[in-house]
Amino acid sequence: MSDNRPGKTARVTARKRRSDGERSRTAILHTAAQLATVEGINGLSISRLANAVGMSKSGLFAHFGSKEELQLATVEFASAVFSAEVTGPAAEAADGMPRLRSLVENFLHHVERGVFPGGCFFASTTAELDTQSGPVRDRVLEVENDFLARIDAAARQAQADGDIASSEDVEQLIFELHAFLLLANALFVLTQDSAPMERARRAIDRRLAVAPTPARP
């Protein structure tokens, strides 16, 4: 039996309206993040986005007060996607080598699945903003550095566990793993072919297989 009390109806309507607004904001930011990986985040103006999502500029101004606010909201959206796709699932894995493996594999997988048409959102925007300054660049680098810090922490735990040789320079190891991820992303976007992903996986496997401490006597 349906509940026709006006109070509840009003609450449901309010909830529905809020939910529509949120869905719409999410949909707008999804388009914004995709555009940013193709046309650049500097090209992400309110009028360019209005055109892409078929909304009025004034409608978008109601969501985001300025181009910079829109860019920052887009970075936050991409950061949430990156958490959901890459770092979140890796945090479920056991600390140490399993988490290290999960972080790098989830990264490759999210690029390969085409979550964004221009590959990793953060690799794309970092390359664009590298010589620039401002809050958008700062926030992009924060998210990227958080990812690298997680790789670093997992690798240090793996080293403490004896899964990476104690003689290994962890920063050097991470530079090399990071390099494989970056090139795989760049070549995948260029070619839309999985071959560079396989090259990166082989390089990572070999590098981590070189790393372990030999079994103690």
Next chain:
Amino acid sequence: MSDNRPGKTARVTARKRRSDGERSRTAILHTAAQLATVEGINGLSISRLANAVGMSKSGLFAHFGSKEELQLATVEFASAVFSAEVTGPAAEAADGMPRLRSLVENFLHHVERGVFPGGCFFASTTAELDTQSGPVRDRVLEVENDFLARIDAAARQAQADGDIASSEDVEQLIFELHAFLLLANALFVLTQDSAPMERARRAIDRRLAVAPTPARP
């Protein structure tokens, strides 16, 4: 005794004028290539460049008929710089391992010397144009592929010479070297610090030291 024949004076004047024109074109393209690595090659319009070099738009139109012509001329200029800095000197080295070493070291060195403020011109423009199409992207990729083809040829010669193990997958090796170069470039531009260059050199040394065939019995 000076030669005052009018014929020669006219030729000298013509030569001087042509040389000024060329110098000016070179200076314009130098600024254009630097801008392209900072603001992006898509941002390289005739009016943006006119502003940067202090020339009239019509003056620049006399040099380059369109934005695309300007972009293509800029890519050719950057390609000539890349030849002079990286591939040309490497071609002087002996084929095989010495040339392979020279190609990767010259690459790192030209980034470190700040030949362009945004690092490697081709890494920068490839990252920008990766999801786009057209003659500018095609030409950028041609220059990049030429560089990789030279690394490939030198590595195959090194393998034929026994300096790289016959069991080694040369394409895999080149993927890994390329990855170190790309990340070193990206991090150097971000941080203006030489530490990533040293990381790349160590990674390359280690990778090439792993590669050699053990001395035959």
